[in-house]
Each structure stands twice: as C-alpha cells, then as structure tokens.
Amino acid sequence: MNRNHALSPALKGERRTFETDSGTISYYFANEGESGQPPLVLIHSINAAASAYEVKPIYDRYRRQRPVAAIDLPGYGFSSRRAMCYTPRLMTDAIHAWVARIAADTGAAQVDAMACSVACQYLARAAQERPECYRSIGLVSPAGVDGDPQPGANADATRGKPWLYGALTASSAVSKTLFAGLASRPSIRYFLEKTFGGKDVEPGLVDYAYRSAHQPGARHAPWSFLSGYLFSADAAGLYRRLSQPVWLAYGTRSDFSDAAARDIVQQHTASTVVSFDAGALPHFQQLEAFVAGYDRFLASLEASA
Structure with a gap:
C-alpha cells in the first residue's frame, strides 16, 4: 500500500475491535454525554469505497449527548477485508455480534439503530431476528427493494449472479486492474455526485473513500x-416484518433510494417517513433538519413509553 493512501480513523472517540468467524470487526465508540438514553448505533452503506465516514455528521452530533457507535462492516474500513464472497448473512451476523458487544460495554438492554442504503436490509434482518435488542430502527434511503423478483425467498437467498462474480474474481491481475478504475478519484466522485444528487459532495468524504478503497483487499x-x-432476495418482506418503531429518511435528489421501501414502511403503524431536499445521505447536506426530525421521533418514543 502506498503511504499516501494510509487510512486514518474516520471518526473521533475510541476505535475498538473484536474477533468474529469472518475476521476482525472495527468500530468507533464515544460516550461523552449523560443523557441516559440507549446507545445510538450507526451503520454505513455498501458500495466500492464505503466506511464509517458515511455516518460522520450523525456520529459527531450525538457523541456528546449519548453513547454512540459506528461500525466498519466486514470488508470495509478497518475491518478485515478477506478474499471471500460477502453476503447479507455475514453482514447481519456482524451486526448481531456488534450490538451484543455494545450492550455488554454499556449495560444497555436496547439500542436505537440507524443504517444507510443497502445496509438497511441487514439492520432490518437483525432487528427481526433479535427484536428485544432494538428500541427503534432508523432507515436512511433504504435500497434494494425495487423489482424484487423473489418476495418469498428464504432468509439466506441473495440476488447473486455466479457468472458475474466469477468473472470479477477469476484472475487476480484482472480483478485488481478493474478495481483500480472503479476506485479512481474521478470514479468515486462520479458515484458520490450521483449519491448526493449534485456536485456539492463533502470533500472529506471523497478523500476518505479514495483512501479506503486503496487498502489491501479493498x-x-x-x-x-x-x-x-450483498442484496437480500427477501428485502421487501424484511421491512414488512419490522416490529419496532421506524424512522425513515430520504433525499429527493438521488436515485439511490427505493420508493418501494418507503411505501412498505409507510404502512407500518409506528412509522415516520420524512424527506429532505438532498441526496441519499441527507445528513451531509441537511444535518440540522435531519437531526431535528430524528429528535422528534425519539421524543415521541419517550412520551409513549
């Protein structure tokens, strides 16, 4: 790895690690507040250059108010980047292990959890499988539901295309060459502009994504x-079966958010759906409005407790 691509911590606070069957999981943790609220756990999206940096504005806002943690999912950030096929099952199990770790560290019986984009599927599955661990679920621009061809698929079914995965991984030299193009600065900026719905991309996000995509095994x-x-075949069913109160936020300027997911969540009796004049990561562009909306949702939970 070129030293110019060295990866520094994405977030403030303490960076902690623990071991799982799929390798080392890294996460950030801060507990500077005295609010007595459950920990807030944050999960970044899935793409070519993802990391916990994608939740930085939310993490920074709440770290002085309550316990807050942000994970690097397997294959990203400081977590292990093993040469293997990554699946929703692997990601969900990592979330299970991480939330259990947060509970052990803080003594909290439940967490408030928030995920972005495709990772909303993994959080929804984790919350469905262990509902007692989650007080509420936050979904930021959930993706991967539109055109779902297998609504009745079992929990381990994915939309994986073996021929495509084989073509991308068969030759190490070809794989590295293809990824070098995908992980170039122009490519990363192009996809982030699609995500943000314009050219107002936070420069730090571009730089960190580039560095993250140039780590060994990236x-x-x-x-x-x-x-x-990494797409669940039963994604639509996951959102329908959520039992916790749900807060869904999305930006109107990006294509990377599914109207189908919003329609499903809006039918949930304890849901709140809010939109922002922003892209798929609205907390970078409309942080004050985003936080105000989420705080109102949390206040409604406490009022009804």
Missing part, C-alpha cells in the same frame, strides 16, 4: 456487491 466486498451477493 476489492473483495465490492465485487460481492456488484455481482448481487
């Missing part, structure tokens, strides 16, 4: 993403 999880293996 191509492995993105190839699983691009070949469909």
Whole structure:
C-alpha cells in the first residue's frame, strides 16, 4: 500500500475491535454525554469505497449527548477485508455480534439503530431476528427493494449472479486492474455526485473513500456487491416484518433510494417517513433538519413509553 493512501480513523472517540468467524470487526465508540438514553448505533452503506465516514455528521452530533457507535462492516474500513464472497448473512451476523458487544460495554438492554442504503436490509434482518435488542430502527434511503423478483425467498437467498462474480474474481491481475478504475478519484466522485444528487459532495468524504478503497483487499466486498451477493432476495418482506418503531429518511435528489421501501414502511403503524431536499445521505447536506426530525421521533418514543 502506498503511504499516501494510509487510512486514518474516520471518526473521533475510541476505535475498538473484536474477533468474529469472518475476521476482525472495527468500530468507533464515544460516550461523552449523560443523557441516559440507549446507545445510538450507526451503520454505513455498501458500495466500492464505503466506511464509517458515511455516518460522520450523525456520529459527531450525538457523541456528546449519548453513547454512540459506528461500525466498519466486514470488508470495509478497518475491518478485515478477506478474499471471500460477502453476503447479507455475514453482514447481519456482524451486526448481531456488534450490538451484543455494545450492550455488554454499556449495560444497555436496547439500542436505537440507524443504517444507510443497502445496509438497511441487514439492520432490518437483525432487528427481526433479535427484536428485544432494538428500541427503534432508523432507515436512511433504504435500497434494494425495487423489482424484487423473489418476495418469498428464504432468509439466506441473495440476488447473486455466479457468472458475474466469477468473472470479477477469476484472475487476480484482472480483478485488481478493474478495481483500480472503479476506485479512481474521478470514479468515486462520479458515484458520490450521483449519491448526493449534485456536485456539492463533502470533500472529506471523497478523500476518505479514495483512501479506503486503496487498502489491501479493498476489492473483495465490492465485487460481492456488484455481482448481487450483498442484496437480500427477501428485502421487501424484511421491512414488512419490522416490529419496532421506524424512522425513515430520504433525499429527493438521488436515485439511490427505493420508493418501494418507503411505501412498505409507510404502512407500518409506528412509522415516520420524512424527506429532505438532498441526496441519499441527507445528513451531509441537511444535518440540522435531519437531526431535528430524528429528535422528534425519539421524543415521541419517550412520551409513549
């Protein structure tokens, strides 16, 4: 790895690690507040250059108010980037292990959890499988539901295309060359502009995404993403079966958010759906409005407790 691409911590606070069957999981933790609220746990999206930096504005806002943690999912950031096929099951199990770790560290019986984009599927599955661990669920621009061809699929089914995954991974030299193009600065900026719905992309996000995509093994999880293996075949059902109160936020300026997911969540009796004049990560462009909306949602939980 070129020293110019060295990866520094994405967030303030303490960076902690623990071991799982899929390797080391890294996460950030801060507990500077005295609010007595449950920990807030944050999960970044899935793409070619993802990391916990994608939740930085939310993490920074809340770290002085309450316990807050942000994970680097397997294959991203400081977590292990093994050469293997990454799946929703692997990501969900990582969230299970991480939330259990947060509960042990803080003594909290439940967390408020928030995920972005495709990772909303993994959070929804985790909350469905262990509902007692989650007080509420936050979904930021959930993706991967439109055109769902397998609404009755089992929990381990994905949309993976073996032929595409094989083509992307068969030759190490070809795989590295292809990923070098995908992980170039112009490519990263192009996709982030699509995500933000314009050119007002936070420069720090571009730089950190570029550095993250140039770590050893950085191509492995993105190839699983691009070949469909990180998309759940039963995504629509996951959102329908949520039992916790749900807060869904999305930006109107990006294509990277599914109207189908919003329609499903709006039918939930304890849901709140809010929109922002922003892209798929509205907390970077409309932080004050985003936080105000989420705080109102949290206040409604406490009022009804």
